[in-house]
Structures are given as structure tokens and as C-alpha cells.
Amino acid sequence: MADVARLAGVSSQTVSRVSTGHPSVVESTRQQVLAAMQELGYRPNSAARALKRGEFRTLGVILFTLATTGNSRTVEAILAQAAQEGYAITLIPVAMPTQDGVLGAFTRLGELAVDGVVVIMEVHLLDAANLELPPNMQVVVVDSDAGERYPVVDTDQADGARQATRHLLELGHETVWHVSGPIESFAAGRRTQAWRETLEAAGKAVPPPQLGDWTAESGYQAGLVLARNPGCTAIFAANDQMALGVMRAFHEQGRSIPGDVSVVGFDDIPDAHAFFPPLTTVHQDFAEVGRRCVEGLLRQIRNEPGSPGTDLVPTRLVLRGSTAAPRGR
Amino acid sequence: MADVARLAGVSSQTVSRVSTGHPSVVESTRQQVLAAMQELGYRPNSAARALKRGEFRTLGVILFTLATTGNSRTVEAILAQAAQEGYAITLIPVAMPTQDGVLGAFTRLGELAVDGVVVIMEVHLLDAANLELPPNMQVVVVDSDAGERYPVVDTDQADGARQATRHLLELGHETVWHVSGPIESFAAGRRTQAWRETLEAAGKAVPPPQLGDWTAESGYQAGLVLARNPGCTAIFAANDQMALGVMRAFHEQGRSIPGDVSVVGFDDIPDAHAFFPPLTTVHQDFAEVGRRCVEGLLRQIRNEPGSPGTDLVPTRLVLRGSTAAPRGR
DNA sequence: TATCGTGATGTTAACGTAAACATCGTGGTG
DNA sequence: CACCACGATGTTTACGTTAACATCACGATA
Incomplete structure (x- = not known):
């Protein structure tokens, strides 16, 4: 900075003023300083700046x-x-x-x-x-x-889970099964709770939730269990990856989606619309x-x-x- | 720092030495300083440190x-x-x-x-x-x-693409079709080139590659084209998402995977093993x-x-x- | 013309730290 | 016992920047 000041023929304070965009520097001076900065390749030192400014x-x-x-x-x-x-x-x-x-x-x-x-x-x-x-x-x-x-x-987790559950009920499903996220997750807890409350409010049975851990693999395991149950026609998975796993389990059992079973996910990951079939899901912003x-x-x-x-x-x-x-x- | 020094009854330099772990501080002094730091909630200022150390x-x-x-x-x-x-x-x-x-x-x-x-x-x-x-x-x-x-x-893109292509050829496929990444991508270019060279080295025909853009949607579009071609039995997609899209296109046409068509991806994203069917792919570390x-x-x-x-x-x-x-x- | 205000620029000091050097005391050695 | 080496600690200074204050020139005003 001192070098720049010397080359530009001004004080280092003026250089500082130029580099911080202070208004009270006359245009001609400013140009001189900028030229000197350019020539010497001056870069303000952010550590010194941080130290001074706090x-x-x-x-x-x-x-x-x-x-x-x-x-x-x-x-x-x-x-x-x-x-x-x-x-x-x-x-x-x-x-x-x-x-x-x-x-x-x-x-x-x-x-x-x-x-x-x-x-x-x-x-x-x-x-x-x-x-x-x-x-x-x-x-x-x-x-x-x-x-x-x-x-x-x-994110309004509860409202998303509510929308998902209601959607399935409105389609005419008897009730909605749930593949939850891990218990230690806040988000998972809130999604599960809203799912339960929505069912209860509609006077529907609340089936036992399948516990997952967000991974597609855990969704697959849950799907295998649910696929054995002919009464299960609608599933709300707490995220898209688990929904992916659930769908694979049903495909492997020859059960069609959405013909035999409807599935809703949560997140709306970029691939969700490319799943087979494209996944209905709750979009998080x-x-x-x-x-x-x-x-x-x-x-x-x-x-x-x-x-x-x-x-x-x-x-x-x-x-x-x-x-x-x-x-x- | 000065406050800590005063409270501990030492100089600020000794405080500095303690905080940087300098060896030549006797244990009893060190303890005193640490206690003072604790009491005053002292935290070294990283800006000053960076300024000093450069x-x-x-x-x-x-x-x-x-x-x-x-x-x-x-x-x-x-x-x-x-x-x-x-x-x-x-x-x-x-x-x-x-x-x-x-x-x-x-x-x-x-x-x-x-x-x-x-x-x-x-x-x-x-x-x-x-x-x-x-x-x-x-x-x-x-x-x-x-x-x-x-x-x-x-990542050794070329070797990955080579492995994928060879694998499909070794399974007995006549040739391997390719869904590529966008032309402006280095990685995509190298994968496509290695695929082509592997086919040529094996004396196989080189079908025209389908141009994708990494998204599952573009893979789906490419898949629709390839699905119309009954001669296409093996596909190497330049990433897993496009492979996902390709597979959806074939599923929708009622073509089975891997019965009618084999698909290989690239990346090994966490969900790849949960695709339907689980995706053979090139793992990137x-x-x-x-x-x-x-x-x-x-x-x-x-x-x-x-x-x-x-x-x-x-x-x-x-x-x-x-x-x-x-x-x- | 003397005074004053204003805007541009210069000077000084301080931000918190650590390197370099200075000092002090202790124990070992001839 | 005088001297020295060495380890522990203190003192000084500089890192690069900018806030605060000081200065200066110039034009406006009475």
C-alpha cells in the first residue's frame, strides 16, 4: 500500500480511501491511484482489514x-x-x-x-x-x-406431510401407510406426527409406521414388508430416496405403481420426476x-x-x- | 490478550506462547494462563494472527x-x-x-x-x-x-468408460450404444472418447452417441430414441442420472432390463443400488x-x-x- | 481584505498477535 | 568460586489497514 501511495504520489490513506470507495477523493487522484494499483498488482490484505474493522x-x-x-x-x-x-x-x-x-x-x-x-x-x-x-x-x-x-x-414439514396424506385420502384410499425417517431426526418426527394427526382427523386407522433411515435401501426393506400386505394401497415415504426403494420392492413383487399402490415422497429431488413412475412428492424450497x-x-x-x-x-x-x-x- | 496476561501475572508474549503451544513454557505457568483464558473467555483473534503470520x-x-x-x-x-x-x-x-x-x-x-x-x-x-x-x-x-x-x-474417466464398455462386450453384446454428457464437459468428452476407442479396438461398430446433458430427463429422451431400435441391447450412459432416465424409457415401452437391454451408468451415486433394477455403474472415488x-x-x-x-x-x-x-x- | 466554511488530502495511532531480541536465574563445570 | 550455557520469561516492534483528527487551499461572504 505504501508503494502504491509512493508511486501515485499520494498518502497511503488516500490509497485506502480509493480501495474502499470513499467519496471524498477527486476523480483525477482516484485514477492515478487506480493506475498505480494496477501497475504494482496491489491487493488489499483482508486480514489487516478484518483486524482493523473488527x-x-x-x-x-x-x-x-x-x-x-x-x-x-x-x-x-x-x-x-x-x-x-x-x-x-x-x-x-x-x-x-x-x-x-x-x-x-x-x-x-x-x-x-x-x-x-x-x-x-x-x-x-x-x-x-x-x-x-x-x-x-x-x-x-x-x-x-x-x-x-x-x-x-x-421447511414447513408438518404442512408438507399433511398435504401428502390428504392427497392420498382424497384419492379414495382407505388409509395411508408411512415409511418414516430415523427417530433422531427432527424433520422425520414432524413428518410422522403430521401424517398421524391427519389420519386421525379424518377418522382413519393409523397403521404402524415402518422405520427407515433416509436411505433407499431402508425404503426397499420397508417396501418388502408393505408389499406383503394386500391391504396397503397408499404409502407416504418421508423422503424421495426411501420412496425409490419402496417402489423397487413393489416392482420386484410384480405390483404396479400406481395401479396397485400409490406412493408419495418428500423433498422433490431433481431425479424424482425421472423415477419409474415419476414420483408424486412434496417439494421443499x-x-x-x-x-x-x-x-x-x-x-x-x-x-x-x-x-x-x-x-x-x-x-x-x-x-x-x-x-x-x-x-x- | 493483555487482560489474560495481567490476570495470570505474566506477559502477553507468554500468553501467546501458551495459545500457540510453544514448548518453552513451564507447566505451572501454562496452567495459570489457561485458567485466566478460561475465566475471561479469551479467544485468539484470527485476523490478527493471519496478519502477523502472513x-x-x-x-x-x-x-x-x-x-x-x-x-x-x-x-x-x-x-x-x-x-x-x-x-x-x-x-x-x-x-x-x-x-x-x-x-x-x-x-x-x-x-x-x-x-x-x-x-x-x-x-x-x-x-x-x-x-x-x-x-x-x-x-x-x-x-x-x-x-x-x-x-x-x-478421476480416471477414460479407464472407467473403458471398463464399462468392455464389460458389456464381454457379456456378448454386438456393440454398445452411448448416451453422452454435454459437449462442453471435459469429463463427458473423455468418457465418450474412451467408449469409442474401446469399440474400435474390439472391431465393433460405433453407433452414433445420443447427446445428453447429465439430467435424468435427457437420459429419458435418449432412451425413447434407443428403445425404438431393436438392435440396441447394451447402453453405456455417461452418468447414473441419465441411466435412470434411460431405464424409465425402456420400462415404459415394456422392454425389460437386463432381459432385453443392459445398462451401465457412471458415478455410483448412493441411490444407484436402489434403482430398478440396481444399476451396474462405474464407481468414482x-x-x-x-x-x-x-x-x-x-x-x-x-x-x-x-x-x-x-x-x-x-x-x-x-x-x-x-x-x-x-x-x- | 479579513474571516470562515468546505472539501481534499495528510498524519497519527491503534486493531491483536508473534518474531526477534533482551534479560534473568539456575545448575553444571573447570 | 567464577564462569558459562541454557531454559523460562519479558520487551520491543512490525504485520497492513483505516478511523479520527489535523492541515491546507480555495472560494464565498461581510
Whole structure:
């Protein structure tokens, strides 16, 4: 910077003003400085900037994995929104999905160059009680029940499950069977609960849910069980991958979809419309979730008044070829 | 830091030594300092540290999207490996997949707090010629042909395609049809080329490839075309999603897989074994790619002698239920 | 013409840390 | 016992930037 100042024949403060876009620099001076910067290949040092300003213009994202559609899509949206606001994103992986792992990530947080964090963790491990956030660290949580302590952004899981279940009932099915996600997942719990409540509200029998773990394989296992039951004509799987597994099980048993059995998924992953048959599923707007996370976080950082509590992003049912009225109706 | 020093009754330099793990601090002093840190909730300021040390202990990853399996899995591996080496990861999205977008990302790089970057861009837009890297910026490129200028880590696309094609020929198929990825993709080009060369080497006819764009929908369209051709008994799709689309097209035409037609994919996405039927595919070791990226980058940063050029990660064919010998053989 | 306000630019200091050097005390050695 | 080596700790300084304040020139005003 001093070199640039010397070459341009100004003080280093003027160089600083040019590089931060300060208004009170006369155009001719500005051009000189810019030329000098160009010639010397000057790049502002972000560490020094951060040190002086007391902020990093960076947000952290704490997560277990990028392997799930939801997480990677959410991160992508966070990325885009943050870039637009002039913030960079640092990813903070949780080494092990245990309470200790999470604590470790939060501890490291203090030394990381971030102004705030988005926590994407759908499991119960995030026991808000014993999390110690570094002071001045803002946080937004995705998909959790930490709403009491932290602002939460989440998909409206319950409404999605309700729409899926109602859709199947409205087609005329006697009841709806359910392949659930793992018990330790908040999202899975809420989907299962809404499914149950919808059935109860309609005065239908509530069959025992099949427990899955989000994987297609677990859906396949559940499908094998359900396929043995001739009374099962409608299935709500808690995600698309499990729906995929369920459908494979029925195909292998020679049962047709949606002729013999209707299937609804959840997520609307990009491949869902290419499944055989194309999957009717609940669309989650991950992009919107990511956007609201960043907005909420920046609102906190900038000390703007925000709406605390839980921010629910709506879902919508996408009708495709895997659902139909039951045979003989 | 000064407060900690005062409370512990030592100089700030000793606090620094404790916080960086310097050996020449006697145990009793160390304990005192640690206690003071604890009490005051001291966290080292990473900006000041970076300023002083001249390094950020952060790596950047430039990419277009996290939506593809390959990218998100690679990023995840980079994340894990970097964490293990004590480095954080900053994601740098390229706003628009154009030459300008890429240039913009590289320009911003200079102001970003990173010691090196991994560039994950499989398209030809990365025209190495006019990329201006900030001085002192190390780079590793994934999946590209920039091998002349930069170190490259890539999956052995050609060998994977070769294995897939050979497998189908060895089953006894007359020839192998191909659904390719988009022309602007390096990986797609290499897969198509290896498929062609393998057929030629075996003295088989080379049918015209169907052009896809990685999506299941494009695979479905290609599948509709191929399904009309009774001579087509073996298909190599350039990725699993397109294979999924191809299979749906055949299912809809009432053609059985693998009875009438064998299909091989590429990637081995987690759902591949849950497809109907489970998909024979070429497994890519994204985790290994990510690992080698970080290793290569750190080697450069630390000025260790490295192997320049292209580092190829092997692939392997995973046999599942979508391939069989042709009918009547 | 003396005074003052205004806008452009320069000077000083501080952000928190760690390298380099300085100092101090202790125990070993001739 | 004088001297030295060495390990533990303290002091000084600089990393690159920008906020705050100081200065300066110039035009407007009484």
C-alpha cells in the first residue's frame, strides 16, 4: 500500500480511501491511484482489514454432511445469497455426529474468522442447553427445535406431510401407510406426527409406521414388508430416496405403481420426476431456506430488528405419476 | 490478550506462547494462563494472527454448483482433509458459468483470505490462458485439461468408460450404444472418447452417441430414441442420472432390463443400488479426489516437492442387476 | 481584505498477535 | 568460586489497514 501511495504520489490513506470507495477523493487522484494499483498488482490484505474493522465479512456454516440433497442445496442458496451481500462462506464440518463433535465445532468457532454461523443439524444432538456460543457470535439454526433459544429457519414439514396424506385420502384410499425417517431426526418426527394427526382427523386407522433411515435401501426393506400386505394401497415415504426403494420392492413383487399402490415422497429431488413412475412428492424450497438464513443472520449482525422464533418456509405437493385412485373405485 | 496476561501475572508474549503451544513454557505457568483464558473467555483473534503470520490457514474452493453428486462429495472430502490439516475452507461460487464469471471469481480471490484454491470446474470455460492468478496463490484444478499450467487431480474417466464398455462386450453384446454428457464437459468428452476407442479396438461398430446433458430427463429422451431400435441391447450412459432416465424409457415401452437391454451408468451415486433394477455403474472415488486436492495444495503451500501434472484417481466397475448377456445367447 | 466554511488530502495511532531480541536465574563445570 | 550455557520469561516492534483528527487551499461572504 505504501508503494502504491509512493508511486501515485499520494498518502497511503488516500490509497485506502480509493480501495474502499470513499467519496471524498477527486476523480483525477482516484485514477492515478487506480493506475498505480494496477501497475504494482496491489491487493488489499483482508486480514489487516478484518483486524482493523473488527469484522470478517464471512459467515460460517456448521454441518454434518453435504451428501444429502437438502444440505447441499441449502448451502448453495446460502452461498449465493451471502455472495450477493458481500459475504464469504466458511464451511465448518462436524467431525463426528456426536454431542462432543458438535461442541468441538462450536468451540473452534471462536477462533474462526466468521461474524455469524448457520447451524444445519437436524438431529437431537444439538442440545441447546450446553452450547456455549462465543460472545458476539450470531447464529441461525436450520431445521431443529432450538426455536426457544435461537432464531430458526425451517421447511414447513408438518404442512408438507399433511398435504401428502390428504392427497392420498382424497384419492379414495382407505388409509395411508408411512415409511418414516430415523427417530433422531427432527424433520422425520414432524413428518410422522403430521401424517398421524391427519389420519386421525379424518377418522382413519393409523397403521404402524415402518422405520427407515433416509436411505433407499431402508425404503426397499420397508417396501418388502408393505408389499406383503394386500391391504396397503397408499404409502407416504418421508423422503424421495426411501420412496425409490419402496417402489423397487413393489416392482420386484410384480405390483404396479400406481395401479396397485400409490406412493408419495418428500423433498422433490431433481431425479424424482425421472423415477419409474415419476414420483408424486412434496417439494421443499431449499433455496428459500438458505436465503432466509442469510437474511436473518445479517439482520442480527447489523442489529436490525428481526422476527425471532421460527421462520417456516412453505412446501407444495407436486403431482406426478406415482399416485392414483385405488383399483376398483 | 493483555487482560489474560495481567490476570495470570505474566506477559502477553507468554500468553501467546501458551495459545500457540510453544514448548518453552513451564507447566505451572501454562496452567495459570489457561485458567485466566478460561475465566475471561479469551479467544485468539484470527485476523490478527493471519496478519502477523502472513497466512490464513484457509483454502478456497471455486465452483459453479454443489448440486451435482460429484461436486458435493468432492467438497465434502476436501472439507474433511483440510480440517484434519488445520485448514478451514471458504467456498467461492461463480455467479454465472461464463468466462466473465470465472474471471470475476479469480479476481475476487486476491482479496479473499485464502492461501490457495481448488478449482472445480469441468467446463471449457476455464481457459487457462487468460487467468491471472494473484501472486503467491497456489492452485489445484479438478477435472479439467489445464494440466499444462496447473496441477490437476481427476478421476480416471477414460479407464472407467473403458471398463464399462468392455464389460458389456464381454457379456456378448454386438456393440454398445452411448448416451453422452454435454459437449462442453471435459469429463463427458473423455468418457465418450474412451467408449469409442474401446469399440474400435474390439472391431465393433460405433453407433452414433445420443447427446445428453447429465439430467435424468435427457437420459429419458435418449432412451425413447434407443428403445425404438431393436438392435440396441447394451447402453453405456455417461452418468447414473441419465441411466435412470434411460431405464424409465425402456420400462415404459415394456422392454425389460437386463432381459432385453443392459445398462451401465457412471458415478455410483448412493441411490444407484436402489434403482430398478440396481444399476451396474462405474464407481468414482470422490473422497480420494478431494483428499489429493488438499494434499497437493498444501504441498505447494509448504514448498514441498510435488508431482506436477495430472494425478489420476482410479475407478472401478460395480456389477449390479442392470447388465446381463443378450437374450438368446 | 479579513474571516470562515468546505472539501481534499495528510498524519497519527491503534486493531491483536508473534518474531526477534533482551534479560534473568539456575545448575553444571573447570 | 567464577564462569558459562541454557531454559523460562519479558520487551520491543512490525504485520497492513483505516478511523479520527489535523492541515491546507480555495472560494464565498461581510
